[in-house]
Amino acid sequence: MLSYPQLDPIIFSVGPLSVRWYGLMYVIGFVAAYLLVAYQAKRFGWHKLTNHLDNLNLSLIIGVIIGGRLGYVCFYNPTYYLQNPLDMFAIWHGGMSFHGGCTGALTAGVIYCSRNGLQFWKAADLYVVTVPIGLFFGRLGNFINGELYGRATTVGWGMIFPGGGPLPRHPSQLYEAFLEGIVLFAILWSIKGKPWTKHPKTLWPHGSLLALFLICYSVFRFIVEYFREPDPQLGLLLAGFSMGQVLSCFMSAIGIGIWYWRSIVSTGSKLP
Template sequence: MLVHPQFNPVALSIGPLDVRWYGLMYLTAFILFVALGRAHARRRPELGWDAQQIDDLLFYGVLGVILGGRLGYILFYKPAYYFSHPVEMFAVWQGGMAFHGGFLGVLIAVWLFARSHDRPWLAVTDFIAPLVPLGLAAGRLGNFINGELVGRVTDVPWAMIFPQVDMQPRHPSQLYQFTLEGVCLFVLLWVFSAKPRPRGLVSAVFLIGYGGFRFLAEFGREPDDFLGLLALNLSMGQWLSLPMIVIGIVMAVIAVRRAADT
């Protein structure tokens, strides 16, 4: 039976300042975005991206992730609590970020970027789609280091005990999500986006891929204790992933049909 190493959430201390692993994972995600963005621009020079534009896009994206992720957590997961304790909406150091909210925040931020740089919105989302998954992987690694968002109780041979939660063997669901939503999705999108595709198709593959991988990984993840399983015994994460899959399929069909008609 595996046991979680119970890492110290503080990676290092500089005087009174504590640098936490989770913060370092966010920093890693942003660095990966810039590095991969520049590599993607070099291999696809016809897309017309330069280093300054990628840096500007990162700024917009960071705002979208933080504001959207926090607002999404408040609205999707604990609306009643935060409406009763409005001051705590700003207590981000206590945790509480939602991917689906961050995703919506990024879409809005990308729309603002596209508008200010006179670029088609879908052309921008197609460019950034392959740059995102490894950042998501870094976030899931941070969840694992913190021993949070644990999996459901199981008897599989690779089950892990998280002593900071309880002594029951559980799925290491953070590592499932690291592998599926992070590494596998990155490889899929990086290879797929290496060649010209109809506008919107890379974005569609991201939606289908992330939604599908997240839906599967949620079967191993313990539902939030304040929500539990919802209709059809699906978690909130699964219900929020289903629209992504449907929208992605519709976008893919439209993109392919438009390309065929031109």
């Protein structure tokens, strides 16, 4: 059994205001995504996106926050929030859903791109390859907070988490940081801009990387959910699946649909 590092979730405080590791992880993820998208847009000569980068990023951040919160409220604890509706706005108490945040970001992206004459599928591919960086740091933030820990285990690397009872548990946050962060980033970044056929000038159709992200994330999340403690207010659902697994099945189906559609509609479009 490994010792859980006793890390203070608060980095420092100034009066009533506190700077937390979890919030810092979000900031690092957003900044890294901004820099890498700007790098890609400049490399491919997509100057129009560069001119909209600040406003588009702001729209996506708002979409992530609103979607993530609504996803948690609707999927993970609707009964509580129906009884305490004002708590829906208390995001500082925690409670964000990745699937909801992803939906919110995609919705915000579609709206912004359509209103400003940007190609959504092309923009989505540039952004989505950077998302695993935010997932990596976000899961590290979960680990530092001692939240979203795994199920009880006898493996040698199990940890006793604060609030997780006396039994050692899987550090499932680190599993997710590795799969959804490091592995997924390596997959997406290694194939972006690469030919998807033997013809060297035939690149992946726009939207393909978004589809691949949705599919791979869903597979990794589905696997890790077998090691992650189910939300206590929900437990396991039909057929013994967790809510995260159910939502991942829907996300994977959407990814497969996008992959199929973009492969037919766009047969190897090139970045300008």
